[in-house]
Amino acid sequence: MTKRNNSIRIGMIGYQFMGKAHSHAYRDLPFYFDNPLTPELKVITGRNEDAVKVAKEKFGWEAYETDWRKVIERDDVDIVDIVTPNHTHAEIAIAAAEAGKHIITEKPLAMTVDEAKQMLSAVEKNGVKHMICHNYRFVPAVQFAKKLIDQGKIGRIFHYRANYLQDFIIDPNFPLVWRLKKEISGSGALGDIGAHSLDLARFLIGEFSEVTATMETFVKQRPIGEMTGGLSAKGDSSKMGEVTVDDAVAIIARFENGALGTFEATRFAGGNRNKNKFEINGEKGSIRWDMENMNNMEVYFADDNEGEQGFRLINCTEEVHPYAGAYWPAGHIIGYEHTFIHLIDEFLRGIAEDYQPAPNFEDGVRNQVLLEAIEKSTEERSWVKIK
Structure with a gap:
């Protein structure tokens, strides 16, 4: 995947509480930090079309989808950001890793230890960067x-x-x-x-x-x-x-x-x-x-x-x-919202400078x-x- 002007293109799965927090972080990151990468908010996803359409406009995304699989299939998405209920994390993350996308997901990582290990194995096998959103580390x-x-x-x-x-x-x-x-x-x-x-x-x-x-x-x-x-x-x-x-x-x-x-x-x-x-x-x-x-x-x-x-x-x-x-x-x-900016800053630096940021899927396991x-x-x- 090629990126334009050091941009990094985001596809978000989910749109409610944490969707709002993560969207704000991507938008404000360039205002405060000189990160090597500039986030582009490409597509946000939710099953309720009316609600996700509102979120798309309010949070500043270019497009929306109602099926998360379509986000993972897109060539113009480099990062998959998972802010859905816990029982969906593993399926989405494993599919994203196999598609070569970098991944950030809300906590807890999975429903079971076995699921969490499968997620860690998938990101390691496919060589993608990964983080779990324990944002309080970044206060x-x-x-x-x-x-x-x-x-x-x-x-x-x-x-x-x-x-x-x-x-x-x-x-x-x-x-x-x-x-x-x-x-x-x-x-x-x-x-x-x-x-x-x-x-x-x-x-x-x-x-x-x-x-x-x-x-x-x-x-x-x-x-x-x-x-x-x-x-x-x-x-x-x-x-x-x-x-x-x-x-x-x-x-x-x-x-x-x-x-x-x-x-x-x-x-x-x-x-x-x-x-x-x-x-x-x-x-x-x-x-x-x-x-x-705080x-x-x-x-x-x-x-x-x-x-x-x-x-x-x-x-x-x-x-x-x-x-x-x-x-x-x-x-x-x-405030609280700035903890997410710090976490996203670390994630994008890891991608740009080719190191594995933390907390990541190993911490999640x-x-x-x-x-x-x-x-x-x-x-x-x-x-x-x-x-």
Whole structure:
């Protein structure tokens, strides 16, 4: 495939919540970053023709399709961006890889470990670049935390403590949408939001060695319904269906480096819209971060003078902080949407400079192994080792 004027041509499968986030990232990337490649928004895809036509106009795509296979067949598409429900990821990604397209997909990578491994095998066999959209890795404060850890600033790590708390389904009348059906989503809070916490832990401090967990479904039946954009939905209260995924999960973990981890993911934490947070405790200091205040990071260093010790607040918007120099003067904060710009920037650089960016399908496989181990632990009420 040939590209014009260092352009890279995108075909997106899906168009709702994540379709909006990814479309914005492609459009704004050249405004902030001098990437070697310039995205061209060629075609967006959705089964609802009226809705995808609206998305095409609103998000700035050249064309639309209602069959994802037609996107993969096009000669003017270099990247296939998958933002569809989880049960479709494997089929689309494998077909795209076999067609020689680079691939970025939403998380979790697949429905099972076997599916995830097939996807990884397909991209490796066909020599295409691949990423999985764990966008929280690309928050400047998170990247800065990684830098401090790698520099040994907090020393040997003892604890990783993470919570991902939402409340959008706490109302028992919230409809039975695809996110609450195991045959479509694979799991509930575990795969939807817990997967992000697990990925951040792997990124920041290393691989897991074993886990034990418990899960709960608080509301067993809900009105049949569908998503209407973002995390909103509509339903028919006269028709009820069974919830087949977890509403909440609690995890205890051990890491290969000896650290102990605790994780909680729930969509029943009233008042918490998107509280994705972690705290890391080491022998020389600690780090705290919370997505609801994403530009700030708290750090504590044990070697501060006596009487002056305690957590200090760092606003990660200075030019020395990752990505911050591409935006505004210090203190002029950025938002959630910019995490996707950073991720897309890394993906396109990997394509242009011929290296494999991360997080990628290998990270997706490792995360899928964790998700499966956590479900097994819940079923067996035991510790499960991570292979």
